[in-house]
Amino acid sequence: MNFKKLLLLLTFFSTCVLIAQEKHGPDVIATGTFVKKTIPLRDMPIRQTIEKEETSALKIIQNRLRANRKTNENALPLDGDVLTQKKFGGIQTKALEQNFDGADASEGQATPPDPTGAVGPNHYVHAVNLVVKIFDKSGNLLAGPTFLGDFLGSGNNSGDPIVLYDQLADRFFVSQFDTGNDSLIIGVSETSDPTGVYNVYEFPLDAFPDYPHYSVWPDGYYLTANKFSGNTTYAIERDALIAGDPDPKIIGFNLPGVTNNPNTVFSPEPANLTGTSFPADVPGYIVYLQDDGWSGVSFDHLKIWEIELDWNNTSNSTISAPLEIPTTPFEATFAPFGTGDVEQPGTSQKIDMIGGVISYAANYRSYGSHNSWLITFNVDIDGNDTSGIRWIELRNDASNGWSIFQEGTYAPADGHSRFMGSAAMDAAGNIGMGFNIASNTLPAGIRYTGRFNGDPLGEMTVAETTIVDGIGVQTNTNRFGDYSHLTIDPDNFTFWHTAEYFASNNFWTSRVASFSLSGGFANDVGVNNITAPESGILTNAETVEVVIRNFGTDPQSNIPLELRVNGTLEVSETFTGTINPNETATYSFSQTVDLSNEGETYTLEAKTGLSNDEFTDNDGFTKDVIHYLGDDVGITAIPSPVSGEGLGNETVTVTITNFGDNPQSNFDVQYSVDGNTPVIEQFTGTINSQEEIDYTFSETADLSVLGTYEIEAQTNLATDQNTDNDAFQVTVENLQCLPTANCSLGDGIQHFVIGTIDNSTSCSPNGYGDYTNLNTELEFNSTIEVTVASGYNNQIFSLWIDYNDNSVFDTNELLIEDVAIPNSGTDVTATFQIPQDQALLGTHLLRIRAGWANSEDTTADPCIDFTYGETEDYTVTIIDPTLSVGQQEFNNTDVVIYPVSDKTYEVTFNTSTDFGTIDYTVFNTLGQQITAGEMETGSDGYKTNVNLANVATGMYLVKLNNKTFSTVKRLIVK
Structure with missing residues (x-):
């Protein structure tokens, strides 16, 4: 009987038995195959790198599946993540110890890199798709880059x-x-030297093992995989791999009682041992999140399974029924598959950050009195795909099972998403967490934070520290690394983290960094929190209470303290008690401070002054405290309406904030459109101090005419003590020509070829695909072929080029009209010519639309919404061979648009060639000119700043031209 038949029988048998017992046996018992003993890795040939310019052609490694939107719209949380930590930690730690690039796209030659790495006593072994490199612990390269396929055989x-x-x-x-071969390939070093010889094994499975995640455990190497049939959880005979045995065993288990969103990467995580201590007979642990946004899940929780292995009699191995641990509600799913989640500056291309999975790795450490297990995963903190990192510390001991000791969501309120977290605990119980950060104003970079054991539960108290800032963005795919990887040094105190960033546009690089929270100093104390007073109605005699931490290894007493208010030294006192290493003490200053000025924000700074302190950066802690006014309300946001197509009578919703100390009710609130007569209604509810409440007006706003509208809302509280924050204003635009359609059945465009563009695509979100990052050259007066295929029978397509670059596809710009595509999957070719008198040389937008011919829709309208079909936009460059030199230089010059402040963008045209005067023009999607001017010249080319503070959020077109050549670039204004 072959392996696959055995698997099916065992799976069927175990499913029947599971109903009647708490534990059940393995579903697969098999062996791996010894492949080879390698030559020393340091002696393997170095793989040739590719040129940086060739990275656009790299292999794109697709994720098998990803989370779609939650299926239960009533799933909690309904009003954002209540655990969100909006403020940064304030504790400073030592500078980064190591910080160097690991590998890049010229070496890995695939996107995304999926960086991983582990540190030993003398080495850091690093791998990405598709190479491995070995460094010493100072960042010097010792071996590689070597292709994994060559290394592992x-x-x-x-x-x-x-x-x-x-x-x-x-x-x-x-x-x-x-x-x-639908298999896993594993190499284990024969000695402690990772540059030496490895024993390589292959473990064939019954289905493709996507997204494999491994762990070290005393009785085996555990792993999980994102498979679509058969088992998902395995244990491999660790001792056999270490010894180089020829037939190591592998045991496979199903996870009883698990619920999986069928459109989510299935990623249960095995516990990974850090340190060398562990309880006797400790079972293996597997954890997975369960989101009530998924069908079949009634509340947000973690499921934990225990695995007990018997390598002498493998059929005695068992897996338990799951332990369910309720969590604070979270939302772990984000944007639909293929659209990306995290915005980037200067491009509409988003990047993935992987929702619905537990991040790698789930690190475990035993402390004798208890065991801790750290879990992290990405969560949507506001329902708008802004990501934070939910982190959970589970604890158990000899008498008690797993329970949540603390949990938090790290998401400081600065508009950036934090994602792809990885965390571990050091020997003192301090947590270090590395992660990626990005937004529409910040290229993807890498940072870390952490907390000290004993700090307020659920908070990352260490100041967020940059490992590396992103420089470029990625426009050729939404794929971003599926995981980052934080590990712990054998010294048990140093964290090593690796993740990816973009060193330039469309060029990923991995970074390796090490840091520690415990500095190893004998004498090191500091204030790490100010617990009182809090913002409110304050007096002229407020007591200030602080928490002092001993970061060092020696006990400390008689610690001098200073307290400053708004930078002025107010108090000098001494803490006379004793604080043991890695412990804290609370101290209240005997002298009070005056914080009695209504409406003022006071900055309190408390600081230790130990004379022999070996690390003074963590001595102080700063906290802002506000003396609230009694009566103070205002509008802080207008969530709706928002810019879009086909606006009509729209609901107006405003966010009211009570800045004051007193609850408020029964006050007027109003809005006006373009300064016209305001709509006034009464807010009859109650809004408490510092609370935010959304209020929806019963009277709608008429926004049916195409164009922009200024909407201003304000509160009218009669006793308001500060009217400066009463009003808030937004610009909303009724847009056209961003059409939608349903292409889920295959209607629309699945293959499009013109010039050097050859693009095979799946259904675009809402039936619109922005491929303006793809460009090809087209010549005047030549016959140009277009090839199109669809995924559904009986389609028609039309095509335009926006010759005058005004973002409107005029009738004379329609080049192909309603050409038939009779059969699904069959290419159809049509041709057109570009007359020389119709367009400037340079780049222009191309639009192609395809839809079902049996519907009443015509594809020859560039803007209407389809019932069934799809729209895609591209960029083409019109050239004239007789003007090839200057035109080539102009066409090859990148237009870079980068946000420099809120809605202000720097536009650069970096060239050493003098093209004379270059003008810029910004159009909206109605073809209306928003602003225009002349670019400045300098030694590095042309540049200008464009202020779009008064325009609505949405898509705009920036056109540069010198009366002979022109180029266009899309700009998304947030």
């Missing part, structure tokens, strides 16, 4: 590498999957 550079350091055996572990 399969010859297949498939991807999803994972690197582990097995601290119990002083060995290194490197793995990737093999797409050709």
Whole structure:
């Protein structure tokens, strides 16, 4: 009986037994195959890198599936993540110890990189798709880059590498999957030297093991995989791999009682041991999140399974029924598959950050009195795809099972998304967490934070620290690394983190950094919190209470303290007690401070002054305290209406904030459109101090005419003590020509070819695909071929080029009209010519639309919404061979648009060629000119700042031209 038949029988048997018992046995018992003993990795040939300019042609590794929107719209939380930590931590730690680039796109030659790495006593082993590199702990390269397929023997550079350091055996572990054989390939170093020889094994499975995540555990290497049939959780005979045995066993389990969103990467995580201590007979642990936004899940929780292995009699191995641990409500799903989640500056292309999964790795540490297990995953904090990192510390001990000791959501309120987190705990119980950060104003970079054991529960108290800032953006795909990887040094105090960023546009680079929270100093104390007073109605005699932490290794007493208010020293006192290492003490200053001025924000700074302190950066802590006015309300946002197509009588909703100390009710609130007669209504509810409440007016606003509208709202509280914050204003635009359609059945465009553009696509979100990052050259007066295929029978298509660059596709710009595509999957070719008198040389927008011919829709209208079909936009460059030199230079010059402040953008045209006067013009989607001017010249080309503070959010077109050549670039204004 072959392996797959055995699997089906065992799976059926276990499913029947599961109903009647708490634990059940394995679903698969098999063996791996010894592949080879490698030559020393340091002696393997170095793989040739590719030129940076060639990275646009890299292999794009697609994720098998990703989360779609939640299926239960009533799933909690309804009003944002209540655990969100909106403020940054304030504790300073030592500077980064190591910080160097690991690999880049010229070496890995695939996107995304999926960076992983592990640190041993003397080495850091690093892998990305599709290479491995080995560094010493100072960042010096010792081996590689070597293709994983060459190193691990399969010859297949498939991807999803994972690197582990097995601290119990002083060995290194490197793995990737093999797409050709639906198997996992694992190499384990023969000695403690990772640059030496490895024993390589292959483990064939019954289905493709996407997204494999491994862990080191005393009785085995555990792993989970995103499979679409068969088992998802495995244990591999660790001792056999370390010894180089020929037939190591592998045991597979299903997870009883698990619920999985069928459109989500299935990523249960095995517990990964950090340190070398562990309880006797400790079982293996598997954890998975369960989101009530998924069908079949009634509340947000974690499920935990225990696995007990018997390698002598593998059929005795068991997996438990799941333990369910309720969490504070979270939303772990984001944008639909293929659209990306996180915005980037200067481009409409978003990048993935992977929702609905537990991040790698789920690190475990035993402290004797208890065991801690750290879980992290991405959560949507506001329902608008702004991501924070939910982190949970689970604890158990000899008498009690797993429960949540603390949980929080790290998401400081600065408009950036934090995602792809990875965290661990050091030997003192301090948490370090690395993560990516990005937004529409911040290129994807890498940072870290953390907390000290004993700090307020659920808070990351360490100041957010930059590992590396992103420089570029990615416009050729939404794919971003599926995981980052934080590991702990064998010294048990140093965290090593690796993740990706963009060193330039469309060029990823991985970064490796190490940091520690415990500095290892003997004498190191500081104030790490100010617990009183809090903002409110304050007096002229407020008591200030602080928390002092001993960061060092020696006990400390008689610690001098200083307290400043708005920078002025007010109090000098001494804490006379004793604080032991890694402990805290609370101290109240005996002298009070005057905070009695209504409406003022006071900055309190408390600081230690230990004379022999070896690290003074963490001595002080700062906190702003506001003396609230009694009566103070205002409008802080207008959530609706928003710019869009086809606006009519729109509901107006405003956010009211009570800035004061007194509850407020029964006051007037109003809005006006374009300064016309205001609509006045009464807010009859009650809004408490510092509370925000959305109020929806019963009278709607007529926004049916195309164009822009200024909407201003304000509160009219009779006793308001500060009217400066009463009003708020937004600009809303009724747009046209951003059409939608349903292409989920295959209607629309699945293959489009023109010039050098050859684009195979799936259904675009809402039936609109922005591919303006793809460009091809077209010549005047030549016959130009267009090839189109659809995924549904009986389609028609039309095509335009926006010759005059005004973002409107006029009748004379319609080049192909309602050409038939009779059969699904069959290419259809049509031709057109560009007359020389119709367009400037340079770049222009091209639009193609395809739809179902049996509907009443015509594709020859560039703007109407389809019932069934799709619209895609591209960029083309019109050239004249007789003007090739200057035109080539102009066409090859990048237009870079970068936000420099809120709605102000720097437009640069970097060239050493003098093109004379270059003018810029900004159009909206109605073809209306928003602003125009002349670009400034300098030694590095042309540039200008464009202020769009008064325009609505949405899509705009920036056109540059010198009366001979022109180029266009899209701009998304937020």
